[in-house]
Amino acid sequence: MLIETKGLRKTFRARKGNVEAVRGVDLSVKEGEIFGFLGPNGAGKTTTLRMLSTLLEPTGGSARVAGADLLKEPAQVRRQIGYVGQSGGTWGEVTAREELVMQGRLYEMGKTAARERAVEVIEAFELSEFADRKVKTYSGGQRRRLDVALGTVHQPSLLFLDEPTTGLDPQARAHMWDEIKKLRERGTAVFITTHYLDEADALCDRLAIIDHGEIVTEGTPIELKRQIAGDIVLVGVNGAAAKAVALLEPAEYVREVQTDEPDPTGVTLLRLYVENGSAAVPEILRALDRAEVTISSMELHRPSLDDVFLRQTGRSLRESD
Numbered sequence: 058m059l060i061e062t063k064g065l066r067k068t069f070r071a072r073k074g075n076v077e078a079v080r081g082v083d084l085s086v087k088e089g090e091i092f093g094f095l096g097p098n099g100a101g102k103t104t105t106l107r108m109l110s111t112l113l114e115p116t117g118g119s120a121r122v123a124g125a126d127l128l129k130e131p132a133q134v135r136r137q138i139g140y141v142g143q144s145g146g147t148w149g150e151v152t153a154r155e156e157l158v159m160q161g162r163l164y165e166m167g168k169t170a171a172r173e174r175a176v177e178v179i180e181a182f183e184l185s186e187f188a189d190r191k192v193k194t195y196s197g198g199q200r201r202r203l204d205v206a207l208g209t210v211h212q213p214s215l216l217f218l219d220e221p222t223t224g225l226d227p228q229a230r231a232h233m234w235d236e237i238k239k240l241r242e243r244g245t246a247v248f249i250t251t252h253y254l255d256e257a258d259a260l261c262d263r264l265a266i267i268d269h270g271e272i273v274t275e276g277t278p279i280e281l282k283r284q285i286a287g288d289i290v291l292v293g294v295n296g297a298a299a300k301a302v303a304l305l306e307p308a309e310y311v312r313e314v315q316t317d318e319p320d321p322t323g324v325t326l327l328r329l330y331v332e333n334g335s336a337a338v339p340e341i342l343r344a345l346d347r348a349e350v351t352i353s354s355m356e357l358h359r360p361s362l363d364d365v366f367l368r369q370t371g372r373s374l375r376e377s378d
């Protein structure tokens with residue numbers, strides 16, 4: 058295991074009372090995998106990441122990261138890992154090549170070695186087009202790619218990326234995903250935080266979902282989606298939500314019903330977890346029609362990671378964006 062944590066905790070002491078940002082997290086990340094850490098704003102993702110990368114001291118618990126004890130041997134951990142924060146640390150007045158060389162020097166490489174390593178990294182991350190221009194002239198996507206490239210200069214076995222694609226346009230995001238996959242191909246494990254479900258689904262070998270400082274579920278994207286066997290039927294009803302729920306909840310073709318708050322037009326969305334969507338839809342239509350409940354919309358869909366999140370926490374991940 059490249060990361061193994063036991064009961065990792067962080068409590069921030071604040072004037073208005075303590076904030077239990079991370080409340081006992083057990084995680085394991087394997088060599089060479091892309092591990093996704095997913096959760097809404099304020100869930101504790103950055104705090105966990107900063108603890109695992111030695112930037113923040115845990116309040117409790119223990120962890121081994123890249124073969125060393127996080128609390129007893131932080132310097133050893135630091136040598137093995139790379140960290141790319143949310144805002145990025147690039148200055149603007151220097152070029153990518155200069156920054157890469159400086160980063161190498163920071164990791165105690167000689168001048169020639171640092172220059173050679175910069176050339177390799179520029180090639181690996183396809184930065185050559187703009188590597189000799191000042192960073193302040195870069196697009197958001199180019200700057201983010203440089204941030205990630207900087208994190209790999211000392212060839213870490215594990216790279217921490219805090220929301221690497223937030224704020225990027227779809228093309229730049231796709232490019233970043235390719236870069237992250239290439240890191241895995243070269244044997245670097247990647248621990249990535251995100252609140253994009255499609256990103257976690259497309260990119261991660263395994264992921265954990267954190268909410269209110271606690272892990273709510275963990276597994277491969279497929280395993281997590283399988284937790285929600287069957288289909289989901291979304292039914293919008295106008296006004297008579299309670300009546301519809303009372304009618305559908307006991308039906309043998311419905312496993313579970315969840316109800317959203319009514320939208321401004323008075324439509325309530327019912328989320329029906331069913332065994333077989335195409336068999337359930339006509340039954341649902343008939344039952345609501347018989348009870349004279351007006352249906353404003355109906356939709357059948359396959360479970361997504363958002364549904365997993367919703368099932369676990371009662372909230373949609375998207376609502377928290």
Ligand SMILES: Nc1ncnc2c1ncn2[C@@H]1O[C@H](COP(=O)(O)OP(=O)(O)OP(=O)(O)O)[C@@H](O)[C@H]1O
Binds near residue numbers: 071105252
């Ligand atoms: N230095 C601090 N002092 C007090 N509270 C803090 C501090 N840093 C973080 N917190 C709180 O700890 C909780 C977890 O924050 P954290 O930044 O880890 O969340 P996050 O999941 O990374 O969110 P986001 O997606 O918005 O980055 C939040 O309630 C936050 O306000």
